[in-house]
Amino acid sequence: MSCPICSEKSDPKFRPFCSKRCADIDLGRWMSGKYAIPADDPEEAEDALDEIERQMQKPH
Template sequence: MTCPVCGQATDRKFRPFCSKRCADRDLGRWLNGAYAIPSDDPEDAEKAQEVVKTKPERPH
């Protein structure tokens, strides 16, 4: 089995990752929304569009 982040061999301690760093990188991707589960439900798409339209833009 190889690490899904970098492709190196996994370490039993961090399985399925090779290191804590790769595990943390993967967690960061989940938390930032880089990973998403697609939905075919039209209501989900409508809700998402409403949120985008009504969400006020904030300067960074």
Template structure:
């Protein structure tokens, strides 16, 4: 038997209506974190010479 999943925001048991969250409040908090840059992937900053130009022709602006 598997143990019940917990809400990733607050740790309460997940509700079927809002899975994997326990409520719409926790679901909305998670969405706000994604939209507000609350979540980030750690990485080293890119050096200017490593950045590629968006122009497919390679022309400088």
């Protein structure tokens, strides 16, 4: 199996990645919203937008 980030051979310790660095790159992409699961249901999109608006209105 090759690393999904850099295509090097994966290391069992960090599987499916080759190193902690590539695992961290992948995690950063998820956390920044670079990866997303598309939705076809318009209601789901509206619900997601409503939740984002609620979260932005909360005082921190």
